[in-house]
Amino acid sequence: MQVFNHHIYEFKKGVRDMVLCTLSANLEDKVIAKLERNGICYMIQRLRKGNINVFFGKEECLVVINKLCKNRSLDQLSPEEDFMIGTLLGYSVCEQCRRYCKRKKTESEVIVENM
Template sequence: MQQPNVLPVDMKVLMNHIYEYQKGVRRMVLFTLNRKYEEFAIRRLESQNISYIVQPVGSDRLNLYFGREECLNAIRMIVTRPLNLLTPEEDFMLGTMLGYDICAQCERYCERKNRCNRQCNGHCDNQCKNAS
């Protein structure tokens, strides 16, 4: 008896993100996935005419940003290095663009900025790798 093709959980989550994007729930999505699903994910986005950016994360994972072109243009300017090296300001902008809870983003920003101020005398220019 043949088994039906079953999508892995990661791909089901991706499909849900695409659905929410298409319905206008989100303007932009950041989805982290295993490299083995890259081809499937990109094929799916391209078949839906959805713009995207791929950012490697280590040897086996990828960050896949997709959504409105104007959002992705900003991402290209803001996210120019690994996420853990973003300044508190860049991290705040990214979280806000992704639609994360604004109060939680404000708390996170203040915590990261205060940590950076203690470690780097206020110069949070991604030299404070422990500030994330």
């Protein structure tokens, strides 16, 4: 919950537009209460092994997250969808490019030495 609370702080300060936090499912009621108390849009995705993914942030970002992830887990996303989610979450664009290429198995074609 400490990390979750810190993510809320960062979101409210404008550091992040979108957050993904994985928590134990037994915290779901507390998480929902806190997000609703703060007027923050969210989406909860139930995972295997008793965990939940909590996406929260700006409404326009959540619309995209919902369209991509509504009935699928993150490991079922295409490389392109995974790239979009990572970018929305504010992950390094270069790291997202590497991840995309690795998932597409074309990294050696894209990374050019001594440019």
